Amino acid sequence: MKVLLVNGSPHKNGCTYTALCEVAKGLESEGVEHEILHLDNDTPGCNACRFCKKKGKCSIDDVVNDALERLDEFDGFVFGSPVYYAGPAGQLTSFMDRLFFASAGRMAYKPAAAVVSCRRGGSTASLDRLNKYFTISNMPVVPSQYWNQVHGNTPEEVVKDLEGMQIMRTLGRNMGWMLKCIEAGKKAGVSVPVPEEHAWTNFIRSD
Ligand SMILES: Cc1cc2nc3c(=O)[nH]c(=O)nc-3n(C[C@H](O)[C@H](O)[C@H](O)COP(=O)(O)O)c2cc1C
Secondary structure: OEEEEEEOOOOOOOHHHHHHHHHHHHHHHOOOEEEEEEOOOOOOOOOOOOHHHHHOOOOOOOHHHHHHHHHHHOOEEEEEEEEEOOEEOHHHHHHHHHHHHHHOOOOOOOOEEEEEEEOOOOHHHHHHHHHHHHHOOOOOEOOOOOOOEEEOOOHHHHHHOHHHHHHHHHHHHHHHHHHHHHHHHHHOOOOOOOOOOOOOOOOOOOO
16 A cells, blocks of 8 residues: 655655654554655646546646556545645645546545644645545545644744644555555445436536
8 A cells, every 4th residue: 555645745755745754653653654746946827728628638848747647556645735825825826736536536535634834824724725625535534633734934843832743653654544445345345336327517507
């Protein structure tokens, strides 16, 4: 079992990375492998060209297509972001917009979580935004003992947020537990639900 941890901060070894490393410790204690993907700071946004709907990959050939190609290697996902003006970093949402749109449900039933790092405020608004990617994609959201946030302006400050560090480790362990439950369910013959045909209601009526 392997989990992809995405670092959406421009700081490769900053506060968000520090939080993700603590999640990794929790995963390791459950015997789950992980890989950290650090996004380049110039991840462009979605063109809304819908190329992906025909080709199954993004028209912008970058880290998103690399991730799409490797998606099946991962059983779970954690997306980490610094808080910018009470929201997640633009480069992470650019990455996630394109990844989720192009993946067309390939991440369904894989557990996911978001973690955020902030100096002081805006963490829960950021988490709310990030969690919406999962709950529209049939992805079980992994819980922790509190909302997944760390506080600090430097990695040195973040490690002093003892509760934040613990929340991250708990999240990693809970992700490991959830992955094992899913694996055990599969072995016992529990399959994912058969979806209904999708009903699209766009709130427009011609009559
Ligand atoms: C453009 C910008 C906006 C920010 N907005 C907020 C904010 O709304 N709330 C907050 O607590 N910290 C804010 N910060 C501070 C960062 O969230 C904080 O330093 C973060 O932990 C940095 O994580 P990193 O080291 O992984 O990049 C902001 C920083 C930048 C650069």
